[in-house]
Amino acid sequence: MPAVHRHSDGRACGATTVVSGNGTVYANNLLVSVNGDPNTHGDGTLIAGSNRVFVQGIAVVNNSADGSNPDALCIPIGGAHCAPVTAGGSPNVFVGD
Numbered sequence: 014m015p016a017v018h019r020h021s022d023g024r025a026c027g028a029t030t031v032v033s034g035n036g037t038v039y040a041n042n043l044l045v046s047v048n049g050d051p052n053t054h055g056d057g058t059l060i061a062g063s064n065r066v067f068v069q070g071i072a073v074v075n076n077s078a079d080g081s082n083p084d085a086l087c088i089p090i091g092g093a094h095c096a097p098v099t100a101g102g103s104p105n106v107f108v109g110d
Contacts, residue, residue: 014109015077016102018059019043022076023101026093028052028084030059030074038068040106046099047071057084057097065110076102 020032020043031051032044039045047068048061061072062079078098086094 014107015062015075016104017106017108018046018074018076018079018099018102020046022046022099024052024057024081024084024093024097025078025100026052026054026057026084026086026097028054028057028097030099034071035068040103043103046074048074050074052081052084052097054094054097055085056082057094058082059099063108063110066108073108074099075108076100 021029034047059074060080061074063073066073076099083095
């Protein structure tokens, strides 16, 4: 089972996730990330791979690695900024779907 992705967990591009769609559910004292959460480089909204686990009606993001939209550094830098997937998660909370 993949680890749940949370606020401040890493992305492949070196950014971290900024949880904005969930304000109530935590894992290891960090907010659980949900579909649409951006990263610290701007935009890079996550596309949740979970299809059975939800927080406030929004799909949970896990570190399988779940996909994302390009962040603000995709142009002109490119590379991982064009698909800043998840690159970290909880050491002991897992998404079981």
